[in-house]
Every structure is written in C-alpha cells, then in structure tokens.
Amino acid sequence: MSAVTPKIRLRGVTKAFGPKVVLNGLDLDVWPGESVVVIGGSGTGKSVLIKNIIGLLHPDSGTIEIDGQEVTHMNAREREDVTRKFGMLFQGAALFDSMKIWENVAFGLIQAEGARRRDAKEKAIATLARVGLGPQVGELMPASLSAGMQKRVSLARAIATNPEIIFFDEPTTGIDPIMGSIIDQLIVSSVKDMGATALTITHDMDSARRIADRIAMIFQGRIIWSGAPDEIESSGNPHVKQFINGEAHGPIQMQIRA
Amino acid sequence: MPILAPIGRVTIAFFAVIGRVSIFTGHSISHCVRPPFFPRQILRQCIEVGFYSLPVVGLTAIFTGMVLALQSFTGFSRFSAESAIPQIVVISITRELGPVLAGLMVAGRVGAAMAAEIGTMRVTEQIDALTTLSTNPFKYLVAPRLIAGTIMLPLLVLIADVIGVLGGFVVSVFALNFNPSAYLNNTINFLEPIDVLSGLVKAAAFGFLVTLMGCYHGYSSQGGAQGVGQATTNAVVSASILILLFNYIITSLFFTI
Ligand SMILES: Nc1ncnc2c1ncn2[C@@H]1O[C@H](COP(=O)(O)OP(=O)(O)OP(=O)(O)O)[C@@H](O)[C@H]1O
Numbered sequence: 001m002s003a004v005t006p007k008i009r010l011r012g013v014t015k016a017f018g019p020k021v022v023l024n025g026l027d028l029d030v031w032p033g034e035s036v037v038v039i040g041g042s043g044t045g046k047s048v049l050i051k052n053i054i055g056l057l058h059p060d061s062g063t064i065e066i067d068g069q070e071v072t073h074m075n076a077r078e079r080e081d082v083t084r085k086f087g088m089l090f091q092g093a094a095l096f097d098s099m100k101i102w103e104n105v106a107f108g109l110i111q112a113e114g115a116r117r118r119d120a121k122e123k124a125i126a127t128l129a130r131v132g133l134g135p136q137v138g139e140l141m142p143a144s145l146s147a148g149m150q151k152r153v154s155l156a157r158a159i160a161t162n163p164e165i166i167f168f169d170e171p172t173t174g175i176d177p178i179m180g181s182i183i184d185q186l187i188v189s190s191v192k193d194m195g196a197t198a199l200t201i202t203h204d205m206d207s208a209r210r211i212a213d214r215i216a217m218i219f220q221g222r223i224i225w226s227g228a229p230d231e232i233e234s235s236g237n238p239h240v241k242q243f244i245n246g247e248a249h250g251p252i253q254m255q256i257r258a
Numbered sequence: 259m260p261i262l263a264p265i266g267r268v269t270i271a272f273f274a275v276i277g278r279v280s281i282f283t284g285h286s287i288s289h290c291v292r293p294p295f296f297p298r299q300i301l302r303q304c305i306e307v308g309f310y311s312l313p314v315v316g317l318t319a320i321f322t323g324m325v326l327a328l329q330s331f332t333g334f335s336r337f338s339a340e341s342a343i344p345q346i347v348v349i350s351i352t353r354e355l356g357p358v359l360a361g362l363m364v365a366g367r368v369g370a371a372m373a374a375e376i377g378t379m380r381v382t383e384q385i386d387a388l389t390t391l392s393t394n395p396f397k398y399l400v401a402p403r404l405i406a407g408t409i410m411l412p413l414l415v416l417i418a419d420v421i422g423v424l425g426g427f428v429v430s431v432f433a434l435n436f437n438p439s440a441y442l443n444n445t446i447n448f449l450e451p452i453d454v455l456s457g458l459v460k461a462a463a464f465g466f467l468v469t470l471m472g473c474y475h476g477y478s479s480q481g482g483a484q485g486v487g488q489a490t491t492n493a494v495v496s497a498s499i500l501i502l503l504f505n506y507i508i509t510s511l512f513f514t515i
C-alpha cells in the first residue's frame with residue numbers, strides 16, 4: 001500500500017463555524033480507483049468535509065493532499081489545476097437555472113475543456129441518456145424538472161468531463177428506488193469503467209452497500225470506523241450498529257432538544 | 259464607557275465593510291483585465307443593461323427635459339430671461355440629470371436584478387458549482403457585468419441626452435411658443451464638448467458602481483430568500499448613495515479645478 005499515493009489524504013482536518021466545531025481532527029485516505037462511502041447522522045459535517053476537500057471551504061488546521069500534493073496552501077492557479085480533476089454532485093443539485101439542461105451538462109466541457117458547442121451538446125445528450133433522461137429533457141430549463149430529475153441532471157453534469165475524482169453528496173436522496181439503483185450502478189460503472197475515484201455521502205444503507213468498496217462513518221468530527229461493506233454488520237462498533245439499524249436509543253444522542 | 263462601545267463597534271463594522279468592498283473591487287477589476295474572457299456573457303449583459311434599460315431611461319429623460327423647460331419658463335419669465343431655456347435644458351441634462359437619473363434608474367432595474375440573480379446563485383450553491391466546473395465566478399459572473407455596466411451606461415446617457423433635449427424642445431415649441439430653429443441654434447451653439455464629456459465620464463463611473471454593488475451584495479448574500487431580499491435592497495440603496503456621492507466628486511474634479 002505504501003508505494004501507492006492516495007488520491008485523497010486528510011490528516012487532522014479541523015473546521016469550526018464560530019464556536020461550533022464540525023470537523024475535529026479528521027483523518028481519511030481514499031485510494032486510486034476506490035469508492036468510499038461516508039455515512040453519518042444529519043448535520044455531522046459530511047457536506048462540510050467534501051467542501052473542504054474541493055476547496056470551497058478552507059480547514060482551520062490539518063492537511064489535505066490530492067495525489068500527494070498538499071492543497072490547503074496553494075495559490076489560485078495551482079488550485080484551479082487540481083479542481084480540474086474533480087466532479088461534484090451537490091446535495092441540492094445546484095443547476096444553473098438560467099441555462100437549459102443540456103447547457104448545464106455541457107458546461108464543464110465548454111468552459112473548462114474548450115469543446116465546441118455542437119460537440120459538447122452531443123456529449124451532453126449522451127450523458128443525459130446514461131442517467132435515464134431523454135434528449136427532449138435537454139431543451140428544458142431546470143425549474144421545470146422534478147427534484148429527482150434535477151439530481152440526475154446534476155449527476156450527469158458531474159461525470160460529463162470524465163473527472164478523476166468524483167464527489168457525490170447524497171446522489172439517491174429524493175429518488176425512487178428503481179432509479180436509485182440505476183444511479184448506484186452508474187456510480188459503480190464510473191469508478192470501474194472510467195477508473196475514477198469516488199467519495200460518496202449517503203444515508204441509504206442499501207445504496208452504500210452497493211457502491212462502496214469501503215464505508216467510513218463520521219461522528220463528532222472524526223471517522224470513527226471504516227471497513228468493507230460486508231464487515232459493517234459485525235463491526236462491533238456501537239455507533240455504527242445504531243446507525244445502520246436506525247435505532248433511536250444508543251450512544252448517538254440526536255439533538256432533538258435545544 | 260457604555261456609549262463608547264457601540265460607537266466603536268459601528269466604526270469597526272464600517273471599516274470592515276469598506277475593506278471587504280475594496281478587496282472585492284480589486285479582485286473584480288483584476289479579473290476584468292486578465293483572460294480568459296467570456297464574450298458571450300459580456301454580450302448578454304450588455305443587452306440586459308443597455309438595450310432593456312432603454313425604455314425606462316428614455317421615458318425618464320423625456321419627462322425630465324419637458325418639466326425642465328416648463329419649470330425654467332415659469333421661473334425665468336419673472337425676470338424676462340425665457341431665452342435662456344434652451345441653454346438651461348441642455349446643460350442640466352448633459353451635465354447632471356442625464357447621468358444621475360439614468361444611473362438611479364439603472365440601479366433600480368439592473369443593480370437589483372443582479373443582486374437577486376447572483377444572490378440566488380450563491381444560496382443555491384450555483385456559485386460553488388461554477389468553481390467545481392473550473393470556472394472562476396469572478397470571471398464568469400462579475401467581470402462581464404462590470405464591463406457591461408461601464409460600457410453601456412455612457413451609451414444610454416448619450417441617448418438620454420438627445421431625448422431629454424428633445425423633450426425640452428417639444429414643450430418649448432408646442433406649449434411655450436418658441437421658434438424651433440432658434441431653439442435648436444441656441445442649444446447647439448451653447449453646448450460645450452466638456453458638458454457632454456463630463457456627463458459620459460459620470461455615466462461610466464455610475465455604470466461601474468451600480469453593477470459593482472449588485473455583484474458585491476449578491477455575491478456576499480447568505481441565508482436563503484430573506485438574505486437575497488436584503489442583498490437586493492442593499493445593492494439599490496448603496497448604489498444610489500454612491501452615485502450621488504461620486505456625482506459631486508466628479509463634478510468638482512471637472513468644473514472647479
Ligand atoms: N457555511 C456555514 N456556516 C455555518 N455553519 C455551517 C456552514 N455550513 C455548515 N454548517 C454547519 O455545519 C454542520 C454540518 O453541516 P453539513 O452540511 O456538513 O451536514 P451534513 O452532514 O451534510 O448533514 P446532512 O446529512 O443533513 O446533509 C451543521 O451543523 C451546519 O449547521
């Protein structure tokens with residue numbers, strides 16, 4: 001293992017918003033071609049974790065390495081080169097609502113890779129087909145799509161440029177179970193066929209088992225357990241056990257009283 | 259002591275805002291002059307700022323020119339100085355009212371729309387999405403708007419100048435019985451290039467300020483629909499105040515030194 005450089009390596013990453021410490025010395029390695037799923041309760045900092053890695057937020061302390069390069073102190077230009085390796089599906093889809101669907105999907109191709117509009121459109125329509133959306137959807141505006149369809153468009157946008165590292169923030173939330181497993185397959189094939197590395201956040205344990213090479217659980221700002229999907233039942237970790245069984249009582253105390 | 263603390267807090271907050279706006283401005287300008295450029299976005303914003311503002315700016319100009327002629331007539335006829343009306347109209351329009359009123363109208367129309375659009379993009383993470391698609395939001399969103407504002411407002415004001423003078427002409431000729439050719443001669447002979455030029459310089463500055471405030475408040479908005487609403491209000495109010503402030507500064511630079 002030591003000869004291989006991890007795609008993503010986090011060491012001691014800490015992030016607080018005012019007095020609220022969200023990430024508290026978090027360590028995580030994601031190896032090339034690996035699909036890691038991060039699970040954890042609502043508001044435990046899963047989205048914040050991803051935003052720190054892709055540079056939308058800056059950690060208060062700790063180091064983040066992408067392909068062995070420390071990125072937290074990079075200048076804007078170097079950072080842009082690293083960002084080119086990323087694709088990101090946002091939790092809230094974050095489609096550009098002033099553009100047609102196909103323009104959303106083709107955005108990275110046109111802006112970052114300088115593709116011609118006609119070629120980019122063809123590629124966009126093909127990518128839309130992979131997420132189960134027909135070419136006529138390409139001509140619509142994002143506002144006229146259902147939330148689940150928007151998610152799928154956002155997924156298409158994230159994978160359209162064949163990025164090396166793809167982040168999926170709750171890709172199947174709000175999507176019917178059949179389309180959910182199609183999307184799971186799509187994530188798996190992105191990783192296996194395109195050789196990408198994926199970091200996925202989900203609450204859906206079935207989905208996590210389908211797409212993960214490794215599952216990591218975040219709790220109180222750290223990864224408290226990580227292992228293969230078939231080890232999770234016998235993890236012996238009371239937090240993990242409570243989470244995957246969805247028990248109201250256990251070591252994880254939900255903040256339901258202020 | 260309890261009086262000093264709030265004063266200190268407000269002062270610090272004030273300078274913090276000045277600092278943030280300055281950094282934002284510097285950042286924006288540096289992206290306006292460095293490639294890559296987004297011609298498609300610049301063109302789109304030029305149409306948005308320039309073309310679609312024509313009706314509101316044109317209407318403002320024509321009524322201002324008309325009322326200016328009417329008011330000057332009722333005032334100046336008290337000491338038989340009606341003949342100065344063409345000069346009054348043309349100099350007021352080109353130097354002051356054209357740029358200031360166009361600036362204020364555009365602040366209400368364009369500045370507000372920009373703050374709302376960029377603010378919504380901010381709170382729905384569209385700006386973050388831009389970044390992950392290797393597109394710098396300053397280059398893609400802010401720079402085209404600033405460029406469009408700075409170019410299009412002078413053009414709008416030039417048109418407003420003509421329409422405003424026309425408004426004064428119409429009222430003078432049809433309601434106040436001026437001789438049309440004498441009116442036009444007076445207007446043209448009296449007008450100095452510096453009158454128009456100073457107005458256009460003002461317009462460029464106002465166009466920059468309006469779009470800058472729209473972008474700044476939109477970009478730094480947070481907290482959902484309410485935050486975007488707040489950003490829109492702030493964009494219009496701050497742009498309007500800055501227009502009046504810079505109007506004074508530019509006037510004094512042009513005409514007192
Ligand atoms: N920009 C911000 N400013 C202040 N606090 C923030 C900010 N972003 C996130 N937080 C806080 O950080 C915590 C973690 O947020 P995050 O969005 O990462 O949760 P999450 O694990 O993704 O939850 P969910 O599963 O519901 O999406 C939350 O308590 C949130 O209030």
Ligand SMILES: [Mg+2]
Nearest residue numbers: 046047091169
């Ligand atoms: Mg989240």
